Structures are given as C-alpha cells and as structure tokens.
Amino acid sequence: MSFKIMPKAALPDWVTWLKNRYRVVGPTARQGQYVFAEIASPDELVLDYPTSVLPPKKYLLPQRETLFTFDAQSMQMKANIEWEPTVILGVHTCDMHAIRLLDKVHATGYTDQHYQAHRQHTTLVSIECLSPCMEQSFCKSMGTLTVPEDYDLHLTDLGDSYGVDVGSEKGEALLQGFTAIWDPTSEDYQRINKVMAEKWPRFSYRLNFDVTELPDLLALSNNSSLWNELGDICLGCGQCTKVCPTCYCFDVRDEVDLSLTKGQRTRTWDSCQIDRFATVAGGHNFRSTRALRNRHRFMRKGKYHLEAYGLIGCVGCGRCAAACLVHITPVDTFNELYRRHKKGEILEEAKQA
C-alpha cells in the first residue's frame, strides 16, 4: 500500500501511542529467553530477538480457553467468545507463514469462531529477519524467509530507522495521526535494497534437497526404518508440538463447580506425541508407538498440510529442534530420509513390506 520511514528514536513514543488504543504485545526478555508478553513499558520490547519460546499464535489460539459456560441444571449455555483489540509487534517471517496456515485451517469447513474473533481483532506487525535467529532455524530451506502478504505492517531494520511497509488498512490505522514518520527518500530506498540484498547470504540452506521434493520424499518414506529409530530415542514429552507455530490440536474438558450448578467447557493445547492422543472409544490406540507418532508428526508437517491446505506445515523456525532433549530435529530427519531414499533403501523396504 505504502512505505514509510520511522526513526528508531520514535519507537518508544509509537508503542506508548499504540498502548493507548490497543493491548500491545511483543517479544520480551525473561530468564534469558524471549516470550511474547504484554508490553507494559516500551523499553521491555526487544525487536531484535532470537525466537520466542511459544510462537505468537498463543494470542489467536490461547493455551487455555473457555469456549462456553453452562448452567448444569437447565443445560443452557452461553458462548464465551472474547477478544481484545491487540497489536502483536515483532512477528518473525516464519511465524507469519504459520499464522497464514492457521488462518486457512480455522476458516475451512466449520470455522472456529474463537480463533476468528481473536484474529479479526489482532493487528500483525512483522519484522524482516536479517540474520538467522538461532542455530536450529532453517527458514531459508522452507521458503519462509520472506514475509507473506498477510502483514498489516512490516518493519525492516535500517540501522537508525525502520522501513515500514503498510500492508492493510488495519496497519495504516496504527500510524494514523502518528507524525514521527516520513515518506522515504531515494537514499532510504537504496538503504533498504542494500539491507535486503545483504541478508540472504547470511542464511544457509539446511535441507539437502529442494523443499518441493519433501511431500514425495515423505510419501516414499512411509515404511522407513528411521521412524522406529526415532521412536526408540523419543521421550514422548510433547515439547516439540507445544512450541510449534503450526500445531493447533486441542483437548476439550467440561468442569462444573462444587455445587454442580454452573460449569464451563475449556480447551487446552494437546499433542499427537502423547501416548493416549489417538486412543478412541473401546480403548484402541491407532498410533500406539512413539515411532508411529513421530512419523505422523513429520508427515503432517511435510505432507498432509500441503495436501489439505496448499501450505507446507513446517515453517523452519527451529523451535522443536531447540526444545528436544534427545535432539530429534526436522532438518536431520528430512535429510536422513533423503539420504536413505537416494540409496534406494526405502524402495527396498517398500517392496518387502
């Protein structure tokens, strides 16, 4: 839509200005790591951060959310659809791709009204990633190192100022009446071109093959012995799925109060890596081993989402790899499948199966 320049010195004023109008959340430092949290004072905001523990999706799909309350005697219920006009500052491009996928998932079929309510009242301010944010990230391989066009505002660090891409009217509203910004000069354009040109060599490809080959590779890998090997070392702790920006599985529970008169239905993030996740009525568990659960997770990230929604399910943020205590990573898993496939091992196994 338009492009503006905001001096870094004006950022605190802008955040304060936003705070008067919205709940403002962004990356903040906590115990040596970074978490998205409400910004109480502008100096808490850290825009140059290695990735956050949980992705910003927690403002669209909260860890715990009451779906509705009910009267346990009359069984009348009341939907609990809440939102707060929120600005999320400093969203990395990988997380923007993840939100794009979540948007699609929650708008398909029976749309998720709770997600929609949060989403419609959320304004996303993304930030250009100029260098790899942590050792485990592999966004360049996954094609998520550029921002998808879903941003409302997109910031690019130009040294003493930010380039501000306006992507939507919602984004434009964040700047309305804020006077410490200006239209770029030709010098500003030169600077942004330089910054953008310099960033790419800093990122290395981590996959040993092109990501477009991933769904086919996974299709061939259904019977790979690698799944059993991962199952042997996996703790089944579920951390990988908790920190994943594209995971959205949840569990639902009803609770009533002690007098048995009032109650609520609550959903909480769940995980396909948990032993009983796929247990159905009658007690049958159709993913009863850690090997099957690992395979399911990687299939979902690299194949199933693409088939169902046209978008790849892994955005290369590296959070799961960083969280895994037994060092299971998507990069190693996909590369190892590729290596074995090249040797023809998978085809051999497929024949035997």
Add this chain to the structure above:
Amino acid sequence: MSAKPKVAFFEFTSCEGCQLTVVDSLQDHPELLDTVEIVQFREAMSEKGEDYAIAFIEGSCSRPSDEPKLQAIRQQAAIVVALGACAHLGGVNAIRNRMPLQEVREYVYGDRAEWFETYEPRPIKDVIKVDAVIPGCPIDRREFIKAVTHLLQGRMPFIPDQPLCMECKLKENICVYTRGKVCLGPITLAGCDAICPTYGDGCEGCRGLIANPNIEAMRQVMHEHGLTDEAIDAKLSMFLTNQIMALEEAG
C-alpha cells in the same frame, strides 16, 4: 436433593501432608463442607463415624497389619480413592525397596530391629481394589476439589495423562535442563501445573510415570547433563522405585 455423601479420611505410612492439603483446600472452597459430610478425619475432627461411602486413603501399606485395616475400609466404602504419592506409588517410603529388608531394619532400628513390624512399602492398590487416584506429593488442592466435583457427579476423578513438559511449556518456563539442572518432567504425569519447574527446581516425579515412559532415553538425557549412573538411579528412586521395579520385572 439427596443426602450429602458421607466421606472418611484414613492415613497409613505417610506424613499426612495430603490431608493437610485437604484442610488447606477449604480456604478457597469452604463450600466443600456443604456438599459432603465428613464422618472421619483425624487431622481435622475427633468424632468418628463408621458409616461412609467414599474413603480417601493417604499413605502406603508398609506392614502386614495394615492389610486388614485396608480390607475393612474397602468393605465399607463404595469408592476408595488413593490420596497422594504414598497411597498411589508407595511414596518416598519405597526408596528402601531395592535394599534387603533386614539390613534396612537394622540400619533404622539398630539392635531393636525385631521390635518393629515392617515390610516393603507398597501402593494400596497392591492390597485392595482402588477406584481412583489423586497423585502428587502433596496432592494439588485444586485437583482435589475437582476430583470431589467429579465424584459428586458420579464420575471417577479425571487425572491428566500427559507428561509434565506439556504443562511446563504452556507456561513458557525456561527448561530446567537449560539451567543446568535435571528434571523428570518428560516421563512424569502432569496436573500440578508444573509447580517445581515454575519455581526453578526439576520435577522429582511425585505424580508417577506417564504411560509407556522411555526410561532409557530419560537416563541418556540425564547422563548427557552430567549425572552419573548412581545419581540417575537416585533421581529415579525418590518416588518411582516401585514403578521402575515393576517395569524392570516386565522387561
């Protein structure tokens, strides 16, 4: 409205901390007293009624003479709930189960070893049928209230079957391993809201193992983080001796 269900509390080998947690839960939920009638509760009252439908039992069974008492409770109660890690797992008391019993007796009681009756501490489910468990050392008071609510509804208490890491990550706690300590969170049942990691300590496993835990991988992780085999064994025996021994026996 039917008569209030009659409830009794009993303790065997334990510190009675779980029963104190029950008393403590009245701070937030005084209405508990309106919903049940407590007929026995040594920690909180001197009257003793023998007519009860729900029995909460704290403590492990650590001597043969505990058994008839447990049988009597089972005969009277329609529902028996194991309250806390001792009743659920054998508790800290079970640390000694890997050692020869006679040696333990002599170490503790010296030349009076024969005066005291004792055997290997065991969860009460090894002695009588148990309908439900409220795990933890001590139990979580919110979970206790929730469990009572479920019982009032005619349901068995729901205890999460996820590993603790799931709850810990929801809170965005820094991983205890990142801080150079060790934690049994990956193999321990959640439900305590990850209280120990939240306050900076590793999980000790008081709520018991998840279904099908990967003990070998857990040992490997602790090893990588600097623990010797002996230290790992010690970690796994604080609350989990009986469960780990059972897994070893099953192969």
